[in-house]
Amino acid sequence: MRTSIATVCLSGTLEDKLRACAAAGFDGVEIFEQDLVVSPSSPEEIRALASSLGLTLDLYQPFRDFEGVSEDLLEQNLRRAEAKFRLMQRLGIDTMLVCSNVATATIDDDAVAASQLRSMGTLAARYGIRLAYEALAWGRYVSDFEHAWRIVELADHPNVGTCLDSFHILSRRWDPAAIEKMPAEKIFFVQLADAPELSMDVLSWSRHYRVFPGEGAFDLVTFMGHLVRSGYNGPVSLEIFNDVFRQAAEERTAVDAMRSLIRLAERTSLHLAEEGNGKGRMELATLPGVGEPLGFSFAEVKAGDPVQVRNLLHQLGFTCQGSHRTKAVELWTQNGVRMIINGQQATGLEPGISAIGLDVPDAAAAASRALQLKATPVSRRSQANEEVLQVVAAPDGTEIILCQATEGEPAWSAEFGTGSPLPAPGPVTAIDHVNLSQPWQHFDEAVLFYDSTLGLSTRPSVEVPSPMGLVRSQVMRSSDGAVRIALNIAPPVFDDAGDGSGYPQHVAFACTDLISVARTAAARGLEFLPVPGNYYEDLDARFGLDPEFLSTLRELNLLYDRDGDGEFLHFYTSTVGNVFFEVLERRPFYEGYGAPNAPVRLASQFLTSGTARS
Numbered sequence: 001m002r003t004s005i006a007t008v009c010l011s012g013t014l015e016d017k018l019r020a021c022a023a024a025g026f027d028g029v030e031i032f033e034q035d036l037v038v039s040p041s042s043p044e045e046i047r048a049l050a051s052s053l054g055l056t057l058d059l060y061q062p063f064r065d066f067e068g069v070s071e072d073l074l075e076q077n078l079r080r081a082e083a084k085f086r087l088m089q090r091l092g093i094d095t096m097l098v099c100s101n102v103a104t105a106t107i108d109d110d111a112v113a114a115s116q117l118r119s120m121g122t123l124a125a126r127y128g129i130r131l132a133y134e135a136l137a138w139g140r141y142v143s144d145f146e147h148a149w150r151i152v153e154l155a156d157h158p159n160v161g162t163c164l165d166s167f168h169i170l171s172r173r174w175d176p177a178a179i180e181k182m183p184a185e186k187i188f189f190v191q192l193a194d195a196p197e198l199s200m201d202v203l204s205w206s207r208h209y210r211v212f213p214g215e216g217a218f219d220l221v222t223f224m225g226h227l228v229r230s231g232y233n234g235p236v237s238l239e240i241f242n243d244v245f246r247q248a249a250e251e252r253t254a255v256d257a258m259r260s261l262i263r264l265a266e267r268t269s270l271h272l273a274e275e276g277n278g279k280g281r282m283e284l285a286t287l288p289g290v291g292e293p294l295g296f297s298f299a300e301v302k303a304g305d306p307v308q309v310r311n312l313l314h315q316l317g318f319t320c321q322g323s324h325r326t327k328a329v330e331l332w333t334q335n336g337v338r339m340i341i342n343g344q345q346a347t348g349l350e351p352g353i354s355a356i357g358l359d360v361p362d363a364a365a366a367a368s369r370a371l372q373l374k375a376t377p378v379s380r381r382s383q384a385n386e387e388v389l390q391v392v393a394a395p396d397g398t399e400i401i402l403c404q405a406t407e408g409e410p411a412w413s414a415e416f417g418t419g420s421p422l423p424a425p426g427p428v429t430a431i432d433h434v435n436l437s438q439p440w441q442h443f444d445e446a447v448l449f450y451d452s453t454l455g456l457s458t459r460p461s462v463e464v465p466s467p468m469g470l471v472r473s474q475v476m477r478s479s480d481g482a483v484r485i486a487l488n489i490a491p492p493v494f495d496d497a498g499d500g501s502g503y504p505q506h507v508a509f510a511c512t513d514l515i516s517v518a519r520t521a522a523a524r525g526l527e528f529l530p531v532p533g534n535y536y537e538d539l540d541a542r543f544g545l546d547p548e549f550l551s552t553l554r555e556l557n558l559l560y561d562r563d564g565d566g567e568f569l570h571f572y573t574s575t576v577g578n579v580f581f582e583v584l585e586r587r588p589f590y591e592g593y594g595a596p597n598a599p600v601r602l603a604s605q606f607l608t609s610g611t612a613r614s
């Protein structure tokens, strides 16, 4: 599959964009006219830069409002087109995107549109240029890709073909199966975009909310299946108009973009293996298939001064199982649940979640897959005869450690000298989930990262009101729920550095008896996150709880929820640095995360963090 990307997807100057696309591994780019018009570089310089970067210039776009016009206007439009053909010759680009007229068309007649496109094709042929006619979803008379195709057929000119753009097709819910009926050689170009389900006018949706494949709700795998079966083998190009990507660092966005295409190629290839690929010629690279993660192996908190984190873990029933032979690292356990306190290179650092260890069926394959998906490898300092761990960085910088699943204790735990005589038993049974705050500009990237590299899938996102603004929260989980990672967009008030780091994150432990964990913790002096009295009155109004039970909840600052048959009890510790802990009990078969209680937590954290205005 030849990969391409429109320069409009990225921030920066045209030169910045070209460098970022090349670095991310794209074969080519579409030059968006506006990027060229504002550039101080001449067309020849842009052509030379692209060539030196190994990028082909695949398309010049857009040419607007051409067809369906009066004879006078046609003449002007042809003159305008000819100027662009000359420019394209200087750039060395042979394909121009012509989008269906949205503004100046006055004649709703396919024969007229076709004959005007034919004239344009005859002119283009003199410059060796091909025209790819694209139906914009909000075109005046042509908004459907099959309609655009009928006009191309009527135009019947070798230099006039069509451009398919998944956004315009899927946003209008046209059936992409019709692509298979088109002769592949008349599909001159293909653009891909995904988008979240939104209820708004299609133009605003298209111009502001497109996302890379896999980050939205469109079925691009089926779309690609039809495309491959049509026999198309030209560039597959990303055209993403997105307000956030246009502000984010272009190198990262380009990598995110490439990751989306690599993942889409894999999914398409799997889909075609099931359904058959007809006359498909497109080569689709696959990736090492890896099973889903089986569970959390551990979570790691980095802390310059470990005292506060040690205290919290002790209060929650953990014991120190030992210090690492060679590093300032401690292993704390309870009943097989592992927490690492890492004091290496953490002098002066506020405590915060730095890594998550995931048990995977094949660590080497999982690491290879992640690297092929352009995850950033991380080398952790290790000495001879220590376990070498496979580590990649998630988009927010959290290190993801891919641990070979084993029966019993992992090999690396032998590197910790024995502290406590016995691993402590206790009611805590697992890490239930880890909650990570994401920089706002990398949220979609994070979702794609966890989906593509780890095989976690998304749950519907929720928005939680807090005193700092709405917090968007998205759970990614393995199919059996053994791994759940909740991603939150950090409200900017808490995020001075703009990288999510200012916002507290947490590890949630599942237990079998929340009230006993809370009582032990209280006896050991745990500072609970305080819960307001109003909350308990509301709880009583909603659920009519047994008065004794309600007063226990109130006494211990416990939160409560119910869904279907299941019940949920949980509490939060106070925050140290940037980390706090949650302990929860899922009484069968509660599947959620206590979403109605999230605003209570956020408001209480706001009041106790010193951020509140007095």
Ligand SMILES: O=C(O)c1ccc(O)c(O)c1
Binding pocket: 061, 062, 097, 099, 134, 136, 165, 191, 206, 207, 239
């Ligand atoms: O929003 C637009 O105008 C626009 C322009 C060119 C395209 O290829 C497209 O899909 C949309």
Ligand SMILES: [Mg+2]
Binding pocket: 134, 165, 191, 239
């Ligand atoms: Mg398009």
